[in-house]
Amino acid sequence: MTDRQIIAEVLAGNTPVYAELIRRYEGQVAATVIGMLGKTAEAEDVAQEVFIRFYRALPRFRHDSAVATYLTRIAINLSLNALQRRKKQKELFRENNDNQLSGIPAAEENEHSEEIRLIRRAITQLDEDQRAVIVLRLIDGYSTKETAEILNIPLGTVLSRLNRAQKKLRQILTPLLEVNNG
């Protein structure tokens, strides 16, 4: 069943078929949201909201862009909103040492690989704008042009953010990179 067929079915009243679309794109939405927010309970809530928003938007969905791109756009916007909320909470409770508030994913403590943990943690230390371009370009694998379209910003801005983000990641990940590459 194609995405288009699933959407037509859902719009015709066969709502349970929507679960198939969720299963199809859960991984991609998870990659985007976890890349932006870290592996937290909040990330799962945001991912759920992504699919709920898309469901509500189905009657207006014109297939101008791929379902994956549309979902990624919603995922990025909701993640940026969540980061804004997090920032406000952090300002309100400065003394709070909660991992989630400081942007360090609490659930990552269970990751087996130290390297993966370090990389994910480094990404969450980027500014939200830089984080979005790194997630879209490197984790989701979009081209710079697609990244610009999803974020609705000029290509030049994407390139400069990518440049700055990579320099910062390079700095944060120095110990890891020097161990592996001399």
Added chain:
Amino acid sequence: MDKETLDLLYRSFDETLSADEMTRLQKALSVSSELRQEQERLRFMRERIKNLPDTSFGKDFAGKVMTALEKDNVPDKEEIFLHIFSRFVRPTAIAAAVLLTGIVTYNLSRADVITWETVLGLHQTSLEEVFDPAQYLTVEGEQ
């Protein structure tokens, strides 16, 4: 390793450099082992980020979303009510208001004095209706 060359190196991963920039970068790479090492580190870092393991929220994620959607559909009934309200009740109310204004205007245009009765078009009782002189004023000799 100067800043400008390093910048070219970073840009080379996502941008198409001009022929001149590419030549400068290639030349710098051929003479600087430090720059080559930096290129390798960047390549390694990007590869590691690209190859982060697939993530998911557990096998019942779809089920959770579907449950949330079902709950979410409850307020939809409210939306349906609001839709019906805006579609039918509101135009009816507007039509009634227009009609009422018309009636009041008509009544006022026909009334000599403005009273609640004239505004509402209620029947105005005349003195003759309350008090019919014919009943009381009798002419002697007629009965």
